[in-house]
Amino acid sequence: MSDWRDNIRKTEPYVPGEQPQEGNIIKLNTNENPYPPAPAVAKLAAGIDTDRLRLYPDPDVRLLSAELARYHGVRDEQVFVGVGSDDVLAMSFLTFFNSDVPILFPDITYSFYIVWAGLFGIPCRMPAVKEDYSIDINDYMQENGGIVIANPNAPTSLYEPVENIEKIVKANQGSVVIIDEAYIDFGGESALKLIDTYDNILIVRTFSKSRSMAGMRIGYAIGNEELICALKGVKLSYNSYTMNMPSIILGTESVKDEAYFKATTDKIIKTRERITGELRDVGFKVLDSHTNFLFISHKDVPALKIFEELKKQKIYVRYFNKPRLDNYLRVTVGTDEEMDEFMKVLRDIIM
Ligand SMILES: *Cc1c(COP(=O)(O)O)cnc(C)c1O
Numbered sequence: 001m002s003d004w005r006d007n008i009r010k011t012e013p014y015v016p017g018e019q020p021q022e023g024n025i026i027k028l029n030t031n032e033n034p035y036p037p038a039p040a041v042a043k044l045a046a047g048i049d050t051d052r053l054r055l056y057p058d059p060d061v062r063l064l065s066a067e068l069a070r071y072h073g074v075r076d077e078q079v080f081v082g083v084g085s086d087d088v089l090a091m092s093f094l095t096f097f098n099s100d101v102p103i104l105f106p107d108i109t110y111s112f113y114i115v116w117a118g119l120f121g122i123p124c125r126m127p128a129v130k131e132d133y134s135i136d137i138n139d140y141m142q143e144n145g146g147i148v149i150a151n152p153n154a155p156t157s158l159y160e161p162v163e164n165i166e167k168i169v170k171a172n173q174g175s176v177v178i179i180d181e182a183y184i185d186f187g188g189e190s191a192l193k194l195i196d197t198y199d200n201i202l203i204v205r206t207f208s209k210s211r212s213m214a215g216m217r218i219g220y221a222i223g224n225e226e227l228i229c230a231l232k233g234v235k236l237s238y239n240s241y242t243m244n245m246p247s248i249i250l251g252t253e254s255v256k257d258e259a260y261f262k263a264t265t266d267k268i269i270k271t272r273e274r275i276t277g278e279l280r281d282v283g284f285k286v287l288d289s290h291t292n293f294l295f296i297s298h299k300d301v302p303a304l305k306i307f308e309e310l311k312k313q314k315i316y317v318r319y320f321n322k323p324r325l326d327n328y329l330r331v332t333v334g335t336d337e338e339m340d341e342f343m344k345v346l347r348d349i350i351m
Contacts, residue, residue: 014115017318026341028332029316031154031183031293033212035264035335038257041213041250048246057286060232060239067252068220072192074120078222080231083220083242085182085206089148090116092202092221093232096176097122099145106135110150110180117221133287133295134158140168147172150180152188152290155320156240156329159188168193169201176227178202179278185210185265186272187290192222199224208311209292210265211254218243218251272333278343282350297328301350307348 003142017030036042061081069076079194082088097103100123107126117124127139133156140147147168154158169191179191181203191281194201202223221231235242253278254261272294276286279296287295297303307319307329318330333339 002054009119010116012115014112015212017096018316020316022314026334026338027316027332028334028338030047030214031209031291031330031332032214032293033209033211033264033268034333035267037212037250038254040253040257040261045246045250046229046254048249050181052245055245056241057245058244059236059313061243061248063236063345064218064243064248064252064255065220067255070221071255071258072222074195074222075225078195079230080221080228080235081243082222082235083247084208084214084217084223085180085204087095087113087217087242088204088219088221089113089178089180091231091235091238092176092178092204093117093122093148094120095231096178096227098145099142101145101174103146103148104140104142104144105148108133108153110154110182113148123350125268129153129156131155135160137168138162141171145174146175146178148178148180148221150182151191152183152186154183154197154291155293155295155318155328157183157287157289157291157293157330158296159288162189162191162193165191166198169194169198173198173200176202178204182206182209183291184263186269186292195223199226202227207251207257211261212264213254216247216250218247268333271336271339274336275333275339275343282347283303293330293332295328295330298350303327303329306346306349308344309347315345319348 002042009239025169064081065079066076068079080088082091102125102126103117103214104127106129108129130136151165157250165179177200179201181190186188191201192203202221205219207218272289276294283299298306303319307317310317320326
């Protein structure tokens with residue numbers, strides 16, 4: 001007798017940070033933005049014509065794709081929009097990583113990559129990051145079925161100069177190189193400028209961090225038209241109407257307000273730099289962050305202890321129980337008030 005259990009697809013799901021439902025917490029554990037989305041988004045949200053919810057949304061998400069194309073100075077055909085960059089990245093793995101040769105990504109990086117590789121049966125190899133947690137670009141000069149690099153990287157917060165990204169893209173023109181730029185708006189130069197020179201680079205971005213819209217689920221990819229066309233083909237072979245109508249119109253509105261976007265990202269960068277200094281003053285090692293979070297380790301007090309003590313006082317940060325990460329904490333940069341409270345509680349803990 002056959003057993004249906006033998007035919008279940010085996011998965012090792014990604015473990016996201018906690019989303020506590022209790023009130024009165026300081027939430028610094030999933031890199032959300034502490035500031036609201038652009039004011040025009042709230043205004044438009046209040047006026048959404050619910051009669052339009054009767055209709056299917058535009059499967060090609062043309063309104064938002066066109067606005068993003070304008071913002072980035074590319075053609076509409078070079079933009080692919082999805083339900084958060086997780087959706088865009090998953091679709092990209094499915095579309096481009098279809099070789100028997102292993103794909104490459106660093107051993108310390110966004111932990112969803114290995115989950116998708118497992119789910120889609122993609123062989124992978126994970127070169128170790130260096131002692132200082134930066135990637136070694138020479139590791140990406142070997143034969144591969146594709147490459148994915150988060151730049152800046154998570155959870156290390158480190159940025160790899162775009163010149164080095166170009167070396168990787170240039171040396172691997174036989175495979176697709178995905179650059180996950182979830183945090184690029186908080187520092188560093190984008191690899192976007194490479195898309196006209198190389199047809200094998202795909203840039204992936206999200207509205208979840210710098211645009212304060214994690215709850216809306218919007219992500220996108222930019223690249224050569226042929227790459228985008230292939231992505232659309234796979235997406236439309238899977239589910240046509242993934243992006244809902246409110247996300248399309250509210251996402252579009254967010255892109256229009258460049259001044260607000262710049263003001264909030266600048267504010268986060270300023271807070272980040274101030275808190276980096278304060279943490280170093282009290283004995284923390286803090287990696288040089290180009291993101292909206294800090295990757296920190298104390299010289300005396302174990303990370304796990306700090307994590308648990310903070311949680312008792314309703315301050316949530318992220319702890320990873322993995323080799324080389326288990327004495328570090330990843331702390332999202334919140335508002336100045338939140339970070340001052342965090343520092344106050346933290347100083348008591350490490351005393
Ligand atoms: C947050 C994050 C994502 C996912 O973002 P969503 O758009 O919310 O799905 C992707 N990659 C990295 C490196 C991230 O940190």
